[in-house]
Amino acid sequence: CTTNCLAPLAKVINDNFEIVEGLMTTVHATTATQKTVDGPSGKLWRDGRGDQQNIIPAATGAAKAVGKVIPALNGKLTGMAFRVPVANVSVVDLTVRLGKPASYDAIKQKVKEAAQGPLKGILDYTEEQVVSS
Numbered sequence: 001c002t003t004n005c006l007a008p009l010a011k012v013i014n015d016n017f018e019i020v021e022g023l024m025t026t027v028h029a030t031t032a033t034q035k036t037v038d039g040p041s042g043k044l045w046r047d048g049r050g051d052q053q054n055i056i057p058a059a060t061g062a063a064k065a066v067g068k069v070i071p072a073l074n075g076k077l078t079g080m081a082f083r084v085p086v087a088n089v090s091v092v093d094l095t096v097r098l099g100k101p102a103s104y105d106a107i108k109q110k111v112k113e114a115a116q117g118p119l120k121g122i123l124d125y126t127e128e129q130v131v132s133s
Helices: 002-017 062-069 102-115
Strands: 020-030 056-059 077-085 090-098
Touching: 002 020, 002 062, 002 077, 002 090, 002 102, 020 062, 056 090
Parallel strands: 020 077
Antiparallel strands: 020 090, 056 077
């Protein structure tokens, strides 16, 4: 789900302003692979911590996956995740260095145009003060 969130946004920004490099951070609901209470973990110590009591830093393959579906971004994005005790929701923060000059308003306008045009139904845009539920 993180890749589905990241890829359309990265595509719009890259197509219009050229992403030179970027870092994505996702705040993501706990997953079925996490423990509900503290217990042993075969991998990392933090993976054994209870998901309902902790914010757990985790690796994510979303940034790498975007490079596979958008070859122009291959190797340009990196990322990390925080697993948090919430229902099935997530959010992605994307910070990029651009190859072309751009104002914040210009970026927002291009995302809005894509959401109303070629990516309608895939990407959405709002400036309302929404929350996850």
